[in-house]
Amino acid sequence: MTSQTKPIDFKSANQMRTFQKHESEVRGYCRSFPTLFDTAKGCIMTDVNGVEYLDFLSGAGSLNYGHNDPDMKAGLLEYLQKDGIGHSLDMHSVAKARFIDVFTRVILKPRGLEYRMQFTGPTGTNSVEAAIKLARKITGRKQIIAFTNGFHGVTQGALACTGNTHHRSPTASTLCGVDRYPYDGYLGEGVDTTAYLEKMLNDKSSGQDAPAAILVEGVQGEGGLNPASASWLKNLAKVAKGAGALLILDDIQAGVGRAGRFFSFEEAGIQPDMVCLSKSLSGMGLPFAVTLIRPDLDFWKPGEHNGTFRGNNHAFITASVAIEKYWANPAFQQGIEQRAKVVTESLQRMLKNSPTVAVELRGKGMMQGIALHSGDLADEVVAACFKHH
Numbered sequence: 001m002t003s004q005t006k007p008i009d010f011k012s013a014n015q016m017r018t019f020q021k022h023e024s025e026v027r028g029y030c031r032s033f034p035t036l037f038d039t040a041k042g043c044i045m046t047d048v049n050g051v052e053y054l055d056f057l058s059g060a061g062s063l064n065y066g067h068n069d070p071d072m073k074a075g076l077l078e079y080l081q082k083d084g085i086g087h088s089l090d091m092h093s094v095a096k097a098r099f100i101d102v103f104t105r106v107i108l109k110p111r112g113l114e115y116r117m118q119f120t121g122p123t124g125t126n127s128v129e130a131a132i133k134l135a136r137k138i139t140g141r142k143q144i145i146a147f148t149n150g151f152h153g154v155t156q157g158a159l160a161c162t163g164n165t166h167h168r169s170p171t172a173s174t175l176c177g178v179d180r181y182p183y184d185g186y187l188g189e190g191v192d193t194t195a196y197l198e199k200m201l202n203d204k205s206s207g208q209d210a211p212a213a214i215l216v217e218g219v220q221g222e223g224g225l226n227p228a229s230a231s232w233l234k235n236l237a238k239v240a241k242g243a244g245a246l247l248i249l250d251d252i253q254a255g256v257g258r259a260g261r262f263f264s265f266e267e268a269g270i271q272p273d274m275v276c277l278s279k280s281l282s283g284m285g286l287p288f289a290v291t292l293i294r295p296d297l298d299f300w301k302p303g304e305h306n307g308t309f310r311g312n313n314h315a316f317i318t319a320s321v322a323i324e325k326y327w328a329n330p331a332f333q334q335g336i337e338q339r340a341k342v343v344t345e346s347l348q349r350m351l352k353n354s355p356t357v358a359v360e361l362r363g364k365g366m367m368q369g370i371a372l373h374s375g376d377l378a379d380e381v382v383a384a385c386f387k388h389h
């Protein structure tokens with residue numbers, strides 16, 4: 001065997017060289033967690049040397065149920081074993097029919113929601129692109145209203161709606177068609193920023209063109225765990241309606257129970273015109289996204305917005321198991337509330353015990369954290385947690 005064909009010794013000290021030599025500089029999370037992960041179960045990830053790590057990252061909100069849930073795994077293995085269809089473009093499959101049935105019956109109907117499902121390309125940004133494109137098609141308008149600290153993905157349209165300079169800067173000059181307004185809380189407590197937006201939209205001399213859509217997260221994840229209040233979301237829905245703009249709720253990170261309920265907007269009692277879901281929807285970390293569309297707004301022509309990987313049959317299976325196993329059981333919802341309380345209480349204790357480094361508690365439900373005085377300090381905490389597993 002020549003050295004070129006020699007298999008990598010995964011346990012050697014040089015294991016990281018493979019990535020450094022062959023993988024693009026764009027790699028990110030692996031720089032904070034420099035080991036070679038091999039297996040994972042529940043909230044524990046194990047590396048090749050058998051070291052176990054408590055997984056706080058959770059696939060950036062893609063693993064709400066933990067790693068390798070035994071029932072989802074069994075469902076998927078059974079499907080693979082019977083040669084269940086893996087790839088079928090957007091053709092009908094039994095797996096897709098099962099997901100549509102389960103999602104409608106367990107998630108939408110009990111919440112009084114009615115949506116058509118557009119299975120987009122498999123990542124969150126695909127769902128956002130579909131939603132903003134459809135809003136522009138329906139309204140004939142170009143502008144999208146997005147918010148400070150919003151994160152919606154890194155493809156061109158979604159990136160234009162994203163606030164973060166680090167992500168925007170490589171193509172910032174080409175990002176267009178978006179007007180940015182202050183999110184809830186951005187101007188301090190007690191300021192309802194929807195009033196400013198409403199004024200701008202109603203003033204024919206404000207310079208604000210009529211928007212096709214207002215795109216918003218119920219809880220901002222990447223932007224710093226900022227929850228919008230129920231009253232702010234309610235007001236926003238009214239402002240959107242008044243302006244003839246469609247309300248697109250990006251629930252890609254805060255949805256599927258992360259913010260407490262299945263949808264982050266449930267407490268506000270609103271029905272967004274479109275909802276973007278991905279991340280934890282598959283239940284098992286498989287790539288899968290959907291754009292939910294109010295039925296009367298489904299203006300698409302056949303194939304007008306397409307993609308090779310629309311709907312992932314394996315994810316249809318695991319998502320159906322996840323919804324049936326967890327969401328069909330009302331005790332699960334209560335369990336999230338109880339667990340969120342435990343998180344709040346322990347974070348409050350940490351906050352109290354670390355006044356020199358910690359600023360405030362942020363977030364909602366299972367999406368909570370402590371804001372520190374600086375990003376550098378946060379990096380130090382991440383490194384210390386990683387070191388101590």
Ligand SMILES: Cc1ncc(COP(=O)(O)O)c(C=O)c1O
Pocket residue numbers: 060123124125126128151152153154217221222250251252253254278279
């Ligand atoms: C709210 C929100 N929208 C969209 C996206 C983009 O999803 P993806 O990275 O799967 O394209 C993310 C990713 O973090 C997100 O948090």
